[in-house]
Amino acid sequence: MTLPRIAAVAAAVLMAAMPVRAGAIEGTYRVEGKNPSEGSSYSGEAQIKQTGQTFAVIWRIGQLRQIGTGVVIDNVFSVVFQSIVPGRPAGRPGIAVFQIDNDQIRSGIWSTLGDDVTGQEVWTASDRH
Template sequence: MLIRCLTAAALLALTPMAAMADPVGTYDVVGNNPDDGSEYRGTAEVKRTGDTYTVTWNIGVSNFIGTGLGAKFVSDTRFEMGVAGPDDIALSVGYVAKDNFGVAMYFEQPDGHWEGVWTYGGSTKATTEKWYRK
């Protein structure tokens, strides 16, 4: 039993859990466009709005808004998606962009920044985006 507890504790220590947890905040954003790979920069703001998150991106002259759900570890072996909460270490977001839509998924990294992948409706490509807390 002691070995199982120590193993679980070691796994938790090595898991990229919450360096800061809680995705709520304002971020500097760096990403790549899926169509041509060009880099873009901007900001993102994440707010908890009841059971969901509201995510607002400002990229160049464009603004995008999304609604997200959180995810967290509920045990040393179980990860659970659900309502927004301060222990969330992952964020899944659906968003609108002008006359299209998209999906994104972000995970908190051990140093506290967030990394994700995203795509838009009708695309056959996905690309990356990183958020650095301001």
């Protein structure tokens, strides 16, 4: 392998391992998901706002609202969340883990407390700050 090729490969590896810039993932995303137990699909949006070292996340899926707090380590965005439906008790807490690519949330999995299966979501940036 030639020296320029080695340098190019090394640069690509380093770029892939670089952590996300502060605030880079903020914005509104379109969400397409699949529920774990029945496999039904859903869509909606999620908003991310940096709040210091953490991120506030709000999902809007139909009448359902989920609020969460997220953290970023390298290119992984992890969020603890809870469902909120007006007039009902809060839902079980859950966790979601997403891949970050080019400073955007891409796809991930989620589950709620006590479940033994995971749901899936794909996020597409629609309004970035």
